Amino acid sequence: MSSPIALSIIIVNFETPDYTLECIRSIFKNQPSSSFEVILIDNGSEDRSLDLIRSEFPEVVCIETGKNLGFARANNLGINNARGEFVLLLNSDTKILDNSLDRMLEYLFANPEAGAIGPRQLDGNGKLQLSWGGFPTLVSEVLRKLVHHRLSINDLKIRDYLEEKYAGASDVDWVSGSCLMARKKTLLDAGLLDGHFFMYFEDIDLCRRIKDNGWRIHYNSDITIVHYGGVSAKKNILNVLVEYRHSQIYFTRKYYGLNGVLALKAILLVKYSVNFLRWGITFMVDKLFRQKAQTSFAKLLLSKKTLEMVYKPERVVPGLGLDCGRSL
Incomplete structure (x- = not known):
């Protein structure tokens, strides 16, 4: 030994x-x-x-x-x-x-x-x-x-x-x-x-x-x-930001229960719905005037992925009751 x-x-x-x-x-x-x-x-x-x-x-x-x-x-x-x-x-x-x-x-x-x-x-x-x-x-x-x-x-x-x-x-x-x-x-x-x-x-x-x-x-x-x-995160910043929200929801459910998760998801829903509209319009304007649209497209995609996560039903994890929709 x-x-x-x-x-x-x-x-x-x-x-x-x-x-x-x-x-x-x-x-x-x-x-x-x-x-x-x-x-x-x-x-x-x-x-x-x-x-x-x-x-x-x-x-x-x-x-x-x-x-x-x-x-x-x-x-x-x-x-x-x-x-x-x-x-x-x-x-x-x-x-x-x-x-x-x-x-x-x-x-x-x-x-x-x-x-x-x-x-x-x-x-x-x-x-x-x-x-x-x-x-x-x-x-x-x-x-x-x-x-x-x-x-x-x-x-x-x-x-x-x-x-x-x-x-x-x-x-x-x-x-x-x-x-x-x-x-x-x-x-x-x-x-x-x-x-x-x-x-x-x-x-x-x-x-x-x-x-x-x-x-x-x-x-x-x-x-x-x-x-x-x-x-490491900078190499795939979009997925990393979504993972942050996954973990935030999981932590909230673990310590603040279902009511905490519902409150958090309500805030995320409002925030990223506004962002989706904002960056969608910005992206279309950028494309219309032939400007670089990488930033607006990335933020539009982040808003879309976060909204999908918020709407996604939560699956059960043995011993806790929540998976946050992520394969482990």
Whole structure:
């Protein structure tokens, strides 16, 4: 039997070899002082990702899924194969800085009540990312979107407010799964990530179940990493945005019941009906005046797909009662 180690770092790769290699390089450049392993889950990549990674880092444990399992199920595969007392879920498009791994480990050792910790995350341009928060409601989701937008355009007032309010270690409801460190036992006791989430909301759901087991979730702004963000998603942004809504509906049904789902679907119905008309007219005008219509067509198609999802009957999932119309 393999001997236990302190930390298992799990990275899910789907055709992002350049970013994944940069991520792994940053780990070994800023490696923790404790024993560690890197487990790479390749989620059905059809490019040369694995060949490149194995060539440069033969010490990395590579596990091939053969198909895209989604973020949650791929990470669960990594957790189940992890030898570490602690586990770090790390996106492939992140970059470890300085001694951030040691500091996260030290924090969990020093704070036994903390079930998971997430660091401050900056994008590639140094803009603060909203990688923590409270459990979502219909109202808070609207506010979060507004804050996210203000941060994306580098609104210094919003950034300074968040940096001041959440300076140091803060008790929060969730931290992003793009960089989340926890005790392996904590993850196992929580039941791992819910595989019904293909992408999005699975980290919030996990943190909720960790908190339900009596642990605290901490965000620590004194520890920083870089998260470029959405690298895989940008390759198929339309389907990704629809998947976001699938996960949002599933999360809402799981925690707020049928009434919550009906309220959410009513909001989505109004929003995307208006968008469908708006972008349909814009698309026709663009075509009429021979202008580039890719943007208007993409947004028109997104509105159509979202409306189809809202109207689609929900199927039953054993033990929960909902599938959100998505094959898993």
